[in-house]
Structures are given as C-alpha cells and as structure tokens.
Amino acid sequence: MFGELIDKFDDIFRTLRGSGKLSEKNIKDSLREVRRALLEADVNYKVVKDFIAHVETEAVGEKVLKSIEPGQQLVKVVHDELVRLLGEKAESMTPATKFPTIYMLCGLQGSGKTTLSGKLALLNKRKNKKVLLVAADIYRPAAVKQLKILADSIGVEVFQMENTKPPVICEEAKRHAEKNFFDLMIIDTAGRLHIDEELMIELDDIKAGVAPDELILVADSMTGQDAVNLADKFHQRLKLTGVALTKLDGDARGGAAISIRAVTGCPIKLVSVGEKLSDLEVFHPDRMASRILGMGDIVGLVEKAQGAVDLKEAAKIEEKLKKQSFTLEDFYDQLQQIKKMGPLESILGMIPGVGKALKGVQIDEKGMGRVEAMIQSMTLEERRNPNIIDGSRKLRIASGSGNSVQNVNLLLKQFFAMQKMFKNMGKMKIKGLPKGAFPFQMNI
Amino acid sequence: MFSKLKRLKESLAKTRDSLLGKISQIVGGRKLDDDLIDEIEEILLKADLGVAATDKIIQRLRKNASENNISDSDAVYSLLKGEITGILSRQKAAVISAEGAKPVVWLITGVNGTGKTTTVGKLAHYFKSNNKNVMIAACDTFRAAAVEQLAIWAERSGVAFMKAQSGADPASVAFDAAISAKAKNIDYLLIDTAGRLHTKANLMEELKKIRRVTEKVIPPEQILSKLIIDGTTGQNALSQVKVFTEAVGCDGLIITKLDGTARGGIMVAIAEELSVPVDFIGIGEKIDDLQVFEAESFVEALFEG
Ligand SMILES: Nc1nc2c(ncn2[C@@H]2O[C@H](COP(=O)(O)OP(=O)(O)OP(=O)(O)O)[C@@H](O)[C@H]2O)c(=O)[nH]1
Ligand SMILES: Nc1nc2c(ncn2[C@@H]2O[C@H](COP(=O)(O)OP(=O)(O)OP(=O)(O)O)[C@@H](O)[C@H]2O)c(=O)[nH]1
Ligand SMILES: [Mg+2]
Ligand SMILES: [Mg+2]
Numbered sequence: 001m002f003g004e005l006i007d008k009f010d011d012i013f014r015t016l017r018g019s020g021k022l023s024e025k026n027i028k029d030s031l032r033e034v035r036r037a038l039l040e041a042d043v044n045y046k047v048v049k050d051f052i053a054h055v056e057t058e059a060v061g062e063k064v065l066k067s068i069e070p071g072q073q074l075v076k077v078v079h080d081e082l083v084r085l086l087g088e089k090a091e092s093m094t095p096a097t098k099f100p101t102i103y104m105l106c107g108l109q110g111s112g113k114t115t116l117s118g119k120l121a122l123l124n125k126r127k128n129k130k131v132l133l134v135a136a137d138i139y140r141p142a143a144v145k146q147l148k149i150l151a152d153s154i155g156v157e158v159f160q161m162e163n164t165k166p167p168v169i170c171e172e173a174k175r176h177a178e179k180n181f182f183d184l185m186i187i188d189t190a191g192r193l194h195i196d197e198e199l200m201i202e203l204d205d206i207k208a209g210v211a212p213d214e215l216i217l218v219a220d221s222m223t224g225q226d227a228v229n230l231a232d233k234f235h236q237r238l239k240l241t242g243v244a245l246t247k248l249d250g251d252a253r254g255g256a257a258i259s260i261r262a263v264t265g266c267p268i269k270l271v272s273v274g275e276k277l278s279d280l281e282v283f284h285p286d287r288m289a290s291r292i293l294g295m296g297d298i299v300g301l302v303e304k305a306q307g308a309v310d311l312k313e314a315a316k317i318e319e320k321l322k323k324q325s326f327t328l329e330d331f332y333d334q335l336q337q338i339k340k341m342g343p344l345e346s347i348l349g350m351i352p353g354v355g356k357a358l359k360g361v362q363i364d365e366k367g368m369g370r371v372e373a374m375i376q377s378m379t380l381e382e383r384r385n386p387n388i389i390d391g392s393r394k395l396r397i398a399s400g401s402g403n404s405v406q407n408v409n410l411l412l413k414q415f416f417a418m419q420k421m422f423k424n425m426g427k428m429k430i431k432g433l434p435k436g437a438f439p440f441q442m443n444i
Numbered sequence: 445m446f447s448k449l450k451r452l453k454e455s456l457a458k459t460r461d462s463l464l465g466k467i468s469q470i471v472g473g474r475k476l477d478d479d480l481i482d483e484i485e486e487i488l489l490k491a492d493l494g495v496a497a498t499d500k501i502i503q504r505l506r507k508n509a510s511e512n513n514i515s516d517s518d519a520v521y522s523l524l525k526g527e528i529t530g531i532l533s534r535q536k537a538a539v540i541s542a543e544g545a546k547p548v549v550w551l552i553t554g555v556n557g558t559g560k561t562t563t564v565g566k567l568a569h570y571f572k573s574n575n576k577n578v579m580i581a582a583c584d585t586f587r588a589a590a591v592e593q594l595a596i597w598a599e600r601s602g603v604a605f606m607k608a609q610s611g612a613d614p615a616s617v618a619f620d621a622a623i624s625a626k627a628k629n630i631d632y633l634l635i636d637t638a639g640r641l642h643t644k645a646n647l648m649e650e651l652k653k654i655r656r657v658t659e660k661v662i663p664p665e666q667i668l669s670k671l672i673i674d675g676t677t678g679q680n681a682l683s684q685v686k687v688f689t690e691a692v693g694c695d696g697l698i699i700t701k702l703d704g705t706a707r708g709g710i711m712v713a714i715a716e717e718l719s720v721p722v723d724f725i726g727i728g729e730k731i732d733d734l735q736v737f738e739a740e741s742f743v744e745a746l747f748e749g
C-alpha cells in the first residue's frame with residue numbers, strides 16, 4: 001500500500017540526501033515535488049496546500065538550513081507532519097465488553113461494508129465473543145444472502161427480518177442480542193450517497209435507535225478528491241467514531257486516508273487488505289508515514305516475521321548464506337516460513353526500497369507453488385547438493401512435479417545465481433536488488 | 445495545523461456540487477493571468493483530472509490563448525470547455541453496433557465493487573429495450589451471493605440467464621454461455637466477472653482465460669472488453685485502465701456512481717493519457733440509471749453544475 005508514493009519520495013529525497021547543502025530554493029523545489037506526489041496520490045488539494053505551507057515554514061527555518069544533514073532534517077519534518085496528519089498512534093476498536101457492544105458500519109456503495117462486517121465478526125469470534133451480524137441492507141439485490149453466506153462460513157448468526165425498515169430491524173436485533181447475551185452486534189447497512197437525504201435520515205434513525213459504540217465509515221482507499229466531501233458529510237451527520245480503509249491490497253496510493261483523517265479528525269481504526277475474511281489489519285499512522293517516505297514498514301515486518309520465523313533458524317540460514325552453504329533444502333524451509341507470513345505482496349511492500357526494486361516484477365504465488373512442487377520432488381540428497389542434479393534426475397523431478405524440464409533448469413539456474421549473490425550479502429544494500437534475487441521473482 | 449483543518453472543513457462545507465461549475469464564476473470578467481491559471485488548476489485538480497492531464501490542458505490553454513490573442517475571460521472559458529470536450533470526444537464508438545455477426549459479447553471487468561453486476565443488469569435492460577436478444581452469464585463464482593445478485597437483475601430485465609454454481613470455474617461458465625448464446629440466436633451476451641484488483645497477477649490470468657476460452661466459440665472481433673470504473677476513483681483508475689487493457693484489451697469504459705458528488709474528472713485524464721472511449725455512465729442504482737455517454741452534455745453538466 002502507498003507503494004507509488006513511497007517511490008516518489010524515495011526519488012526526491014535521494015537527490016536531497018546526495019547534495020550536502022540545502023538552499024531555500026532547494027527546499028521549494030523539493031516541496032513542489034512533494035506537492036505533486038501527494039496530489040498524484042489523491043490527497044485532497046486543500047489538504048496538500050495546507051500541508052506544504054506548514055512544512056515550508058517549519059522546514060525553511062534555521063533548524064533545517066543549519067543542520068549538518070539538511071536532507072535528513074527535511075525528511076524528518078515531512079515525515080513528522082504526515083504522522084501527525086494520519087493521527088499519531090494506532091487506535092483500536094472498542095472491545096466487546098457488554099451485552100451487546102454495537103458496531104455500525106456505513107459508507108458509499110461498494111466500499112466494502114459487508115465484507116468488513118464479516119471480518120470483524122471473525123476477529124471477535126476468534127476472541128471467543130458471541131457475535132450477531134445484522135442484515136440492515138434491504139435494498140441491494142442479494143445483500144442479505146451475501147451476509148448470510150459470509151456468516152455461515154465462520155459460524156456466526158445473522159439477524160434478518162422481511163419487509164421491515166432498517167431502523168426497526170436494528171432495534172429488534174438489539175433486543176434479540178440483549179436477551180441472548182451476544183457480546184457483539186455488527187450492523188451492515190446499505191451503501192448510500194452522502195447526498196441522499198432519505199437514506200442519510202435512515203442512518204440517523206438507526207443510530208438513535210440502538211446507540212452504537214462504534215460508528216465506522218468504510219471508505220475505499222482508491223477514492224479521489226471527493227473523499228473529503230463524503231467523509232465530511234457522513235461525519236457532520238453521524239459523528240463517526242472511526243474510519244476503515246478498504247482495498248489497500250492494491251496499488252492505490254491511498255491519499256484518501258490523509259484527506260479523510262484531516263477533514264473528520266476521526267482515527268483510522270481498521271485497514272482491509274483483501275477479500276478473505278482474515279484480511280484485516282490495524283492502522284498504524286507512524287508505519288504508514290514511514291512507508292510513504294520510503295523508510296519501509298520495518299516494525300510491521302518484524303511483527304509479522306515474529307509469528308512465523310524461528311529466529312534461531314533465521315540466524316543459521318544467514319550464516320549459511322554467507323558461507324555459501326545455502327542449499328535447496330534451506331531454500332525450501334525458507335519458502336515455508338515466508339508462506340506463513342501471509343500474502344507476499346503485503347510482506348514485500350514493507351521492506352524499504354523493495355517496493356521499487358520489485359517494480360514490474362510479478363509476484364506470482366502460483367510460481368512459488370511450482371517451485372515448491374519441484375523441490376518436493378527432489379531427494380534429500382539433491383536438495384542438499386543441487387550440483388548432482390543431472391539430466392535424468394531433472395527429467396524425474398520434472399515429471400514428478402508436473403513441470404517441464406525447462407522449469408527445473410530455470411529453478412536451478414536461478415538458485416545458483418542466488419547462492420552466489422547471497423554470498424556477498426553482507427556488503428550488499430537491499431536497494432537495487434538484482435532480478436531473480438528472490439524465489440518469488442522467478443518467472444516460471 | 446488544526447485551525448487550518450477547521451477552516452478547510454468550513455470551506456469544504458460550502459463547496460458546491462460541481463467544482464468545475466465554479467470555473468464560470470472565476471473566469472467571468474477577468475484576464476488570463478497567473479492567478480487565474482492557478483485557480484483553474486485548482487478546480488481541475490479537485491475534479492480528479494490529475495496533475496499530468498491538468499498540466500497539459502493548462503499548457504494548451506495558455507498557448508491557444510496567446511496564439512489567438514485571447515485574454516477576454518469569457519473566451520478563455522469557452523476555450524477551456526472546448527478543450528475538455530475535445531479530449532473526451534477523441535475516441536468515438538457506437539454503442540450498439542450495426543447489424544453484423546452474432547452474438548456480440550461484452551466482457552464486463554473491473555476492480556472490486558465498481559458496479560459491474562449492477563451495470564450488467566442495466567445494460568441487459570438497455571439492449572432489450574432496443575429490441576435485442578440478450579443473455580447474461582454469471583462468471584463471478586467467487587464472491588458471496590454474486591450469482592444470486594445477478595439472477596435478480598436477469599429477472600428484472602427479463603433476459604436469458606446462464607447460471608453457474610458457486611465455486612465453478614468462471615471460464616467454463618463463459619464457454620457454456622457462449623455456446624448457448626450462439627445456439628439461441630442471442631444478439632448480446634453480457635458476461636459478469638468477479639471484481640479483481642489489477643495488481644493480482646493470478647486473478648488477471650483468470651480473466652485472460654475467460655476471454656481465451658470464449659474466443660474458442662466466438663471470433664475475437666465480436667468480443668468487447670468493457671471496463672467498469674467507479675466515478676469516485678482518483679488517479680488509481682489510470683493504473684486500472686492500463687493493466688486491464690494489457691490483460692484483455694479495453695474497448696470502452698463505463699463510469700459508474702456519477703450521481704454522487706464526485707465529478708468523474710478521472711475520465712478526462714484517462715481520455716487524455718490513454719485514449720480509451722467512454723460508452724456509458726451510471727447515475728444510480730435503478731435499472732434505467734444508465735446513459736449513453738455524450739461528451740458535450742457531460743462537459744456542459746460539469747461546467748454548469
Ligand atoms: N481486494 C479487496 N477487495 C475487497 C476488500 N474489501 C472488500 N472487497 C471487495 O469489494 C467488493 C465490494 O465489497 P462489499 O463488502 O460487498 O461492499 P459493500 O460496501 O457492502 O457494498 P454495498 O453493500 O453494495 O454498498 C467485493 O467484491 C469484496 O470482495 C479489500 O480490502 N480488498
Ligand atoms: N449510486 C450508485 N450506485 C451504484 C451505481 N452502480 C452500482 N452501484 C452500487 O454499487 C454497489 C456495488 O455494485 P455491484 O454491481 O455489486 O458492483 P460489482 O462491481 O459487481 O462488485 P463486485 O462484483 O463485488 O466486484 C451496489 O450497492 C450498487 O447498487 C451507480 O451508478 N450509482
Ligand atoms: Mg453490502
Ligand atoms: Mg459483481
């Protein structure tokens with residue numbers, strides 16, 4: 001996420017870092033680039049204008065000009081200001097502690113409300129909460145059915161009523177939840193335009209009827225300049241408690257996040273990163289700002305890795321890499337660990353500079369599966385000493401894994417190249433990673 | 445910073461429905477100076493035209509104005525209007541093709557939640573109202589209740605419906621639909637596909653396969669890929685158009701949700717940068733909330749608000 005914006009700042013600040021001295025003109029020029037990058041990232045025009053003006057007064061001050069590393073200093077000013085705009089620290093949803101705690105989701109059509117309802121239900125079910133999903137979208141064709149299918153897949157109850165207005169459905173649902181000791185009730189409302197007075201009144205009524213603990217605006221991260229209008233209207237009307245950003249698994253630069261946050265002042269509490277119900281993350285403003293500035297989401301990466309990677313094992317591999325005793329067996333283990341960490345795209349985006357290095361490279365998880373299958377078809381000996389893999393062995397591996405011999409050749413070729421490259425890894429910076437450096441870059 | 449935010453909020457509350465509508469206010473009675481250029485720039489950027497397209501439009505506006513010695517503000521105004529209309533009219537496509545080989549297939553694609561399924565429903569109604577034989581095929585076998593949703597639209601529009609089992613291979617559904625459409629003398633076969641982000645290589649492969657398999661039954665020139673873009677989308681739409689075009693081609697766009705406050709300026713950027721025509725616009729959730737795109741009336745609406 002925010003991938004392209006990171007690249008932009010990367011470019012700007014690399015030139016800044018290079019030049020020792022920073023003049024006022026220098027700063028103006030680079031801020032012009034910052035402005036452009038933010039606008040291209042769909043940050044609202046007014047927000048950008050205020051941002052640049054603010055950074056300029058801060059940045060052109062003595063502090064920056066006289067510092068030994070002005071480029072760094074400017075990066076810091078821009079970064080700090082972005083963090084501030086995004087909301088300083090991560091804020092979480094009110095936990096489900098009463099009977100019932102109520103979450104109400106609203107937003108424009110197709111932003112991802114129903115999917116997010118399912119995700120929140122799953123998250124809380126995993127915390128052993130008794131969850132009730134409320135089908136308050138009586139308009140969209142098959143909306144109730146959609147929610148029911150999602151609910152069934154995770155074993156959560158759906159509250160629905162025929163021929164009843166949504167505010168009444170929600171009140172009845174609350175009664176039902178109280179009587180049956182549900183910890184959490186999640187209301188999935190229909191998508192609506194912020195200028196649709198009738199449907200906005202409906203939201204007022206639902207809110208008045210059930211007094212939700214969380215009232216979340218679900219917003220598509222691909223939204224353009226209009227993000228400020230819709231966020232403002234929803235917030236003025238309903239006094240939101242938070243915002244959820246969806247579809248951040250794509251390459252949207254996500255400037256809408258900054259706009260919405262700026263105009264509502266509401267924290268962004270949730271980040272939706274995929275269609276599966278487990279694709280839900282907490283929003284971390286500092287990480288996000290770091291990502292925007294191309295510093296990489298190191299914290300996030302470390303956290304993810306901790307769950308999946310055995311640290312001792314990792315140290316061993318590093319040692320092996322340096323000594324060039326890294327084998328296909330180790331490679332296979334590594335693949336397994338990477339797989340445990342989640343979708344590759346989201347992991348790679350967290351590594352500083354990698355977003356850029358991998359630009360245009362297809363992260364092909366199927367390709368990874370093929371690599372896995374080929375290694376699985378090798379004997380232990382072959383994995384440990386790939387040099388012994390001759391023509392007939394290749395043939396066996398190919399047919400055993402349902403691949404062509406060319407694919408086996410490609411795997412070996414790229415593995416040997418990688419082995420060689422890893423040997424020099426100590427000296428190498430991650431930026432400008434050669435093609436084929438990672439198994440998932442193999443185009444097979 | 446926060447007082448600034450408050451100011452921003454206040455000024456936004458006053459923002460009129462149409463940002464471009466303000467151009468006429470600003471331009472009236474003024475000379476084409478740098479301040480005026482700045483303000484025009486602001487308005488274009490706020491309508492989602494993006495930096496690149498805005499820069500180009502303004503550059504041409506300046507050049508045009510100086511070459512023709514135009515400094516009168518009204519003239520600048522019509523110059524700008526003409527410029528944007530020109531960009532949007534560069535590509536023209538007949539929505540209903542002249543009588544020819546049948547069936548014509550519309551492969552409806554796009555990222556998640558843009559309005560594909562709804563648009564298929566509206567298109568079915570549109571073609572049927574034009575006395576065409578229509579069939580729709582449910583190739584979104586992935587999203588919960590996607591097939592059921594489309595079935596309701598098939599019923600509303602009263603057209604033939606090729607149903608699929610949830611979880612079935614979407615390409616095989618397309619294949620079956622193509623064969624059936626051919627046998628039943630269908631004029632238009634509309635294929636609804638699952639929403640997919642253009643960054644997901646495997647899902648884009650799946651889409652290519654749907655097209656490939658359909659081509660086994662129906663000649664490629666009869667298969668039109670139509671990309672559905674949410675009119676609220678910002679600059680990411682450019683990336684969507686590029687990648688979908690690479691995968692399955694793009695014979696036209698349908699821009700949805702233009703009944704909101706977003707003005708869909710992104711379509712100007714798309715036309716300027718990528719030269720893809722817009723066929724229809726979606727202006728609501730009802731079956732007839734679909735209009736054939738006309739650059740002139742669209743720009744008129746943009747400017748007059
Ligand atoms: N890639 C991706 N797709 C998502 C995400 N969240 C939702 N979607 C998809 O976006 C589409 C719309 O999601 P829904 O949950 O139906 O959206 P909604 O807001 O309930 O839509 P309406 O009820 O029609 O207003 C579906 O195809 C979802 O699978 C996400 O974080 N990433
Ligand atoms: N206001 C408005 N809403 C629209 C328009 N077109 C579609 N919608 C709504 O947008 C939401 C998503 O529409 P769908 O047709 O389900 O979108 P989709 O692209 O098929 O979604 P996925 O299949 O999940 O990717 C629904 O609530 C529609 O009613 C439009 O032109 N205006
Ligand atoms: Mg919904
Ligand atoms: Mg659909």
